[in-house]
Amino acid sequence: MIATAGHVDHGKSTLVKALTGAEPDRLEEERRRGLSIELGYVWTTLPEAGEVAFVDVPGHEKFLRTMLAGVGPVPAVLLVVAADDPWMPQAAEHLAALDALGVSHGVVAVTRSDLADPAPMLARAREEVARTSLRHAQVLAVSAATGAGLDELRTALAALLGRMPAQDPGTDVRIWADRAFHARGAGTVVTGTLPAGTVRVGDRLATGDGTVRVRGVQALGTQRDQVSGVARVALNVVADDKVEIERDTVLVTPDAWHFTTSVDVRVVGDGALPEHPVLHIGATSMQVRARRFDDAHARLTLDRALPLRIGDRALLRDPGTRELWGVRVLDPSPPALRRRGASARRAQVLADLDDRPSLASELERRGVAPADLLRRIGVPVPAEADEWLVGDRARRLIAERMVAVVKAYDDQHPLEPGMALPALARALRLPSPELVGRLMPQELRLEQGRVTATAPRIGLPDAIERGVAAVETDLAQEPFAAPTADRLRELGLHHKAIAVAARAGRLLDLGDGIVLLPDAASRAAAWLSEIPQPFTTSEARQRLGTSRRVALPLLAHLDRAGLTTRHADDRRSTTGHRVAGGA
Template sequence: MSNIIIGTAGHIDHGKTTLIKALSGIETDTTAEEKERGMSINLGFAYFDLPSGKRCGVVDVPGHEKFIKNMLAGVSGINLVLLLVDSREGIMPQTREHADILSLLGVENYIIVMTKADLAEDGYRELVKEEIEDFIKGTSLEGSPIIEVDSISGKGIDLLLKEIDIQTEKVAEMKKSKNARLNVDRAFQVKGFGTVVTGTLTEGEISVGDELEIYPKNIKTKVRNIQVHKSDVKTAYAGQRTAISLSNVKMEDAGRGCTLATPDTLTQTYMLDTEVKIINNSDSELELWDRVRLYIGTSEVMARIVPLGSEVLEAGKSGFAQFRLEEEVSVKNYDKFIIRTYSPMITVGGGVVLDAAPKKHSRFNEEILNKLKVRLQGNSKDLISNYILTAHNYLITTEEISKELEQNMDSVAADLLELIEEGIVHRMPSGYIHNKKYEEIREKISGIIRDYHEKYKLKPGIYKAELFSKFKINQKELAAIMELLINNKNLKAQGNFISLYDFEVKYDPAQLKEKERIEKILLESKFTPPGIKEITKGDRKSNELLNSLVGATLIKLDDDIVIHTKVFEEAEKKVLKHFENNKKLTLAEFRDVTGSSRKYALPILEYMDRQGITKRVEDYRILGK
């Protein structure tokens, strides 16, 4: 790996700062208070070169219990940890807590360094080494090399450097992304440079001149200057310890807990759905509404915990939980975090964010629990399928999937093709719909139409507008889904009516005879039809049959006037013929063209206006299309 960040961890006064000075020649205790008290309060930074020529950034994280949150800030972005144990004291309380935190945060690469070797007798050092081996057995540290050093005399330093070189070959590359993210662990003012922030660039790259955003303040800023290992550079890459000078930003707006990132790439939230692992300590169980401290990135926020799928988060076990935060955080899915009790402050667990923008939901909601299980497993195809299924919208685009799941477009497109072939998702012009959602809405639409057919047996179907009014989803999405249902021969469209695909109006002999009578009257009367009451002679059944024909073979112009669709089509042809030689059409001209009277001409023209065939301007019409 080209960019390595090494962290030191361990109990207070076990020699972290002295070891870093021995490795790098840089003293990381920089403040007067730190030097006076002989311990690291804030994060110290240095760098050194390995025998292979690789350069390592190194973070000296404090060991004192009171400064554990600074240690958590330092862990963000670390690839390899040197866990220090004093050869004279062995495993101490903060050694255990640091090891727990590192394991919970998913750090996989360690070297255990036994410091102050010259001050301990050989036999005692062997006992301490045995204690370390017992301590790491069954943990993520098991099998880690143990190196004895003395930072003052230099004993073992060369051996440690060689071992670091070996271990760095095992370190995985930082996640590649076009979007940058740096969790800020320090901010300060430098004369001539303004506000400077430092941290490990955990994703993407940052170049001079880039426009970035400071979360959660939502402040836009521009990169003025970048330093990596005290040298000016044009671009910093994921995995590098970086100092960045920002324009138009106050120091108080960019301190620890803030995140510098590509605009619009982080989720700002007061809730998190997560998987939590509780350390194996009987005092560490967490119950509903327990108040905890949550550390994520370089932020510390208070939160209430809501176990999901269980009543209690048990010691030594993993489970799902929702956190209700007292302050907003800016995160992404799969970010790691640590939780500590409110008081006294004891590390009890940690975990991973599975949904950075959840809603409040039932604690035992099977759909939510299944979604979290899929996200935890991390299979890209399953993640895409689950996202399309659980997203608020019915139709999801490739771009939305790529952004939400942080996968490149090509891999998303390849997975979608497989999901289509497997019948899990359907492709549509405006996006993808999950088969479960498709079936769900198909059943609902079919049920509504089926009920309508039962109630109105002589109607060719339900009006499209009436059907759409029964759904509270995006109308464009619904129209696209309806089109797919029609193409799949689930539904049938007839003008403005939607019916089930195999539905047909069935008339008994008497109804068929009455239908033919009504249609004959309207075809013969053309543009001067008799009123509805006159046609039906006030008969209820005749009136019901006439209304069932509206939208199919008849057009209702107002409460008492209907015309046959063929008559209307003839009127439309006459109007279009008129506009071949004229730019305007008056009511009188239309009346003369059709041989009707004002009583009929006006409602026919108004219906044409509604259909977009004509458009009224003052007291005349122009061509609408």
């Protein structure tokens, strides 16, 4: 696909008609006035290049917006200047726009070579394009009236298209609509350039406000089942109730693009950028608010969300002076700027970025980022990647911070150490508790949903140590005569203190305020194995010399530990399992 560019009345439409045999001026007013007002498009077949579409754009200064809508999504250009005219303002303006957009694939045609010697304009055109992204463009003299040079032009255009990189038919679709109208018997029709990807009949495309269903696809005047980019397409679409299709609508693959109203960019061009320039991207234009960070970087705030990716190229235009600046999208999902000096710091960050998306670069800068967002802004992310991705530097910093936070929490809560996963995630400002487990260093351990220090505690707090020592004395002669609730309170062993001692292996906590020494289970199993089997609860209570209050939870614990077997008649038998030290 090739777009034309050049000054009004320099023969763009006439040259396109000579190349294709078709009239690109579609409107009656265009034919009456002899100039292009809206975008026109026609097509032909070029040797060794196949079918080629031409987007014919207006050259009059009043229709610069329409011109930019035509060249914005198109990767190659045919710049047309007349041999019988001087170098004109719109030719310079169009060339400046192409240079700002970074268009490097093009051919320059010096038309009307039958009316004047083309040599001076050939030299001037070469001089002008040499300073731009079109510096390698071939410059040819042609005449649409006599046909001179047309074969050479066709050959140059075919060679140009042959040098252009092939587009991926499987990539995400984004179509900037340059026309939207109602066709009798068909309904809504949208036209635009498909830069890459594939559109099929039956596809659903998103607009940011909802979705549309593609009912028909046309390319080069022919109905197709599917079309792959680069291509000029007309789509017959059926929209959801809430979706309004109009010029400037953008149609994209659903759930594949990040719609944003804030974007950080690199600005290429001289002069002071106005506070409210007009943004031209694809076939869309809108006034935006520009916040300069430095001479080369700015944040643009948009009136409505657009699907943007890293590396997108656009234009900023001062509607008063018509001055142009090129734009390279660096971050379509930038952070909020709230602190003093944030603009200067942001400029330093952006200065180190280029417009080629890199996963390593994004993670180094963002620290923690959702994989889905990175994919939507154009970063290559492996299909098997986790939901949240973490950069290497962020991983180290989070691990260090996690150790400090957990140790501080444990110090402040000695009787109940260990932070719950959600609380730790909030303390570390992590977006998901799942990340805590992934990023937890070896110094920490996760038990029952809480993170605590892995190093075992040495000893117990003094108050708890004194209480446990008293229990050990109480149970020395009668190991199953558990202390009463009053005795535990007297010793300062409330439920948190008991839990701490149990985790340290100094007490066996049977619940409901019943505690024994840690070897009570193995000793009980050994004592019970000496009485006739099976035995009743009463017989067990008598052998252990304890009360029913202690015997019931102790027997239940022995059952769970596999040291006894409970029978259907509620009697039990020991299983012969003994723990070392329990005699």
